[in-house]
Amino acid sequence: MTVPIDDTGSAAGAAGLTELIARSLERARDRTHGLTGPVEEPDLIRQHSPLMSPLVWDLAHIGNQEELWLLRNLGGREPMRPEIDPLYDAFEHPRAARPTLPLLPPDEARRYVHEVRGRVLDMLEQPRWGDEELSRGGFAFGMVAQHEQQHDETMLITHQLRTGPPVLHRPPPPAPPADTLSLAPEVFVPGGPFTMGTSTEAWALDNERPAHEVDVAGFWLDTTPVTNGAYMEFLADGGYDDPRWWSEPGWAHRQKADLVAPLYWSREGEQWLRRRFGVVEPVPAAEPVVHVTYYEAEAYAAWKGRRLPTEAEWEKAARHDPVSGRSRRYPWGDEDPLPRHANLGQAHLQPSAAGSYPEGEAPSGARQLIGDVWEWVSSDFLPYPGFVAWPYREYSEVFFGPDYKVLRGGSFAVDPVACRGTFRNWDYPIRRQIFSGFRTARDGVL
Known part of the structure; x- marks a missing residue:
């Protein structure tokens, strides 16, 4: 496209x-x-x-x-x-x-x-x-x-x-840029109104419409998605065994499902391994964590003394240009995604290292808001003001309500045609076979 x-x-x-x-x-x-x-x-x-x-x-x-x-x-x-x-x-x-x-x-x-x-x-x-x-x-x-x-x-x-030998093959993502290690851990997104959703994108689906103004208070957001290395610290600190960090439904699910680590992870001695499309390999510390439930993301954020961003906060960080005052189609502008902007389209069978794609950076300074991993946000999947189901109500309307949480931004498995700054995904908070990760936020002023 x-x-x-x-x-x-x-x-x-x-x-x-x-x-x-x-x-x-x-x-x-x-x-x-x-x-x-x-x-x-x-x-x-x-x-x-x-x-x-x-x-x-x-x-x-x-x-x-x-x-x-x-x-x-x-x-x-x-x-x-x-x-x-x-x-x-x-x-x-x-x-x-x-x-x-x-x-x-x-x-x-x-x-x-x-x-x-x-x-x-x-x-x-x-x-x-x-x-x-x-x-x-x-x-x-x-x-x-x-x-x-x-x-x-x-x-x-x-x-x-599926089990068995690998049948899919893709090259690994490119090496991250030299400035990755010097990136600030979080960026500040100033408060104020912005335009959320769209009324002008021809292929936008009904739940992305209509465009409407939302006033968001200033907040801090992780510059990149939470990495495997950071998540290992949560594991090492006994995060899965401490109900203080979990919501009541989250803790109930953690116990019922016997969650001990992200899906596909296993422990071998002192090392964490993962299975990825038929290949067993050490978990790469620099990559965004993937295959976690909403509840796991929520617990990690609480352990860090932070929280998950709301859907409006996520979209403002991804789209709002404070210089022009308008909302972009993508974090980097209105240009359709290219390989230099984001990890999309199954070009690689894994997320890129955190901090990659500086050309895809948003005005807020956040990176990888598009591609790599779907990002859980704290909002329930609800219609925008003025929503009209079209061309059929079963695409979005029947799913609205507190049973589903929103995911934003797409993953390495998403094609650009099905991923834009306004695109909304949703799933049950217990799901983690999806390519789901997250980043955290906190209230505050600059």
Whole structure:
């Protein structure tokens, strides 16, 4: 995605918008093939965790949603395989039950998604795409590209959960810059109003809308996400055994789930090891900690005498430019993410060292607010003032409430099309198979 787009699509123009859509769809499909191609059929149909679908379900679900939104809802076409709709309705069958369904076998699923994509590309060449509201700025296509990339991240989570030899390979992240060791541990974000959310980003999803003013008191925020090394200090100090640092529900979950360290960590003598996509290796102290629950993040923050930032604080630190007074699309400006800005798109199979990507720094001075790890914030997942569910209420509205906590910023597993300064993710506070980390904050004045 190389062209900023607005609600009219005018920044790219008709031809540029079509090219942008085609590139976004192609990039998502290339990634889907890369996540399903190296896996043998038994691994595609096996459920590697009750928390996750079989990979073959995600594959066919991607095609089914593309057909539903682009060919049927946007293009007015007749259903290709109406009998499979209930199988791939994410609300009809919980993940734990999906292996029992008569799912399309891998080869048939591949043929189906290929045929759907062929028809979509034919439709994309037409001068008009159908429903005017869905097609404005290419929204429906952008929604489908984001949906596929979100499921690609889900499939990458499944790859992390699977056992056996590695099948995915990526180079390690680049070395951190020379100034990393001299970075201040925290930055100050001045108080005052800023614009949160968006009303002008054509592919923004409903929970990111509308733009609205929020007044945030000044606060201090960690310059980088909390690292493995810092988290080891919490472990060494008995943080998991001391209920003083845990909220009541957090402590109850810690006991029930027998949490003793981040997911995939194990102890060998004096050394912490982790399993990462089939490779067992020493835990790198400089990397942001990943695979922790909200409750673990909350407990660490309390142990440090700090707290998790609110969602509004996080977004102000990431987007607000005090010089111009406006909110940027990304911490570094309005330019779409490039490798020099952030660790995104599965370019690496791990977070980059804390302090990396100085060119992605926010005006606040905070780094890595986009990419590397999703960051838990203290806020419940709630609608913005003036929220309207669109184009379907099941994307966001049915999840609003205190059961879900918000995560911001994306991770190394997120594609740029599904990650921007306004993008909102959410999950149960007990979840940690996701690529979740955090940074801490504190009240105060400069």
